[in-house]
Amino acid sequence: MKLFPRLDDSPALRQHVTTLMTAGVEECQRQRTNWHPSAWYGPSGGEQISLQELGKLADELTKIAQDHGYPKASNRDTRGADIALSIHLYEGMGITPVEATSGGIWNFLSSVVAPDLVAWRFPVREASGESGNPDRWIVDRRSYRHAFGRLWWRACMLRDPDHDDPWHLMRQLQEDEFIQLLERPHLVGYRDAMLHLIGAMLKSFLSHPNLNRGTLMRIAAKRLLRLGAVVDLHALDADGLARLMKTIATDSVVALEAGHVSSSRA
């Protein structure tokens, strides 16, 4: 397993990121480097990644971004880029979940190694009065919103090793649906249940194409969380989970169609 350099959240880093957020892709590209004097390696066991390996990873991520429109601001295929970057970060970084929970490694990647990719993926349109979202650059509490951290966790949680294409779930979900699932830490902990829920919801999306997928996923995720208080999701085997998730998906569709749940309070 690899250890990546970490850069702690600090006033200096936030100031630097504020500059990067509005600097534009080209300027961020000029500021790329492989090391920072405040960086340090993580505490868990593993082999420190070399600067050459860091450079190689940055090049590979850039190549993926280029395949999806980088560095141009127009015609960006952000969904395709997210999927490809997720897979590459997960397979290419070689880190443990413990290492991935460190905000420092993601801060280092976004503000030192590849700031231009973050600036490209999450551009700030100053003309529209946008100030940028530091959560994409710096991990505050959890890495679920970070430009790279969220992609690594997405791949980690949704990988289906028993399927011909281990990434088939990731390819079928949309951004809002990822958010409904992966920004709920309690739900993420029940990985088997979450994968079964996704399977059931994908079938519901197909049979009810007129319903808003993100809203439907939000309703279902909340139902599962509520149920988790009285039902031990670990107690159910694959058949039991499939039956339960089918019920949740069906009830969520009924609730949304009947107007019992609005988009805002689902």
Added chain:
Amino acid sequence: MIGIITMPHRMADPHSVVPPTWLLGHDGGILGDRIDDWISSTELRLTSQMELSGLDFASSCGLSPKDEVVVCAAWRCTTTHLRGFCRAKPFRLDRCEDSVPLELVVPPGSLEGGLVVRTTISLIRRGDAKPDPMVANRPGSILWHDHPTGRMVALGSPKFPVAAIDFAATGFGDAGSAWRLVLDASDLAAPFDGAVRLLINSRNERLMAAVTEGWRDSGAAVIRSLLGFAVQRELVHAALDRISDLCALDPEQGSVGAALKGILMERFPEIDPREVRKERDRDLQTFETHLQARLGLLQIGELP
């Protein structure tokens, strides 16, 4: 009615179940509120026997003796939020064995900070009993759990920075060296994580295996004990070298000073640290011998 209706149901009489005692797989010791010598890149194996009286359990939660339940144990890491679980074979309450074996395996690289272990008994299948709104009916309904918040276990060493590097290639030592502790105790207020590194020679295959391949092998347990002793010994000596400074300040949690002060208080709880320093200055050889006992050198329990 719309949605999933979760009816309140009767829980089992707590006296019908004996809460499990978890044993550490590597040395058979009881899982307490702390696991020392923990390296997050190793597997953690916990075993237990769950004891319950099936008929008492059934009657207390309104179930029929023919109803089926399952015992599950789950671990959760408070830092990574990862979870895992084990599920025993479901059984009918009238065919309940006296004890149900449980084994939890936490994969390497999944734990840091704290560990919560929780055990539940849940309904799997009801027989032909009449529906009763006060009795659990939904598969998975929790009928008993050991504690609302489970058991919190502080993990001893994941915050201790460990790195595997090739000593010969980097100049940290010879090709045949085993480990090296890099400690900068010059600034007692500096973060401990940033001031210390345990470097392990990646060419030393035996040592690498001992710290990365779980705790089942007795030889590995000996190596880890030696490694743990060597690291703690260096920290104790570093603390004694700066004893005047340490006694004069109240270091912040997580700092070098707090770590050095902490190891003295933990290993010499009943002795004034200045007296420990005097003992070392008086007779180093005797002190080193005492230190072996204080730091638990090779006190690794009964080996298989």
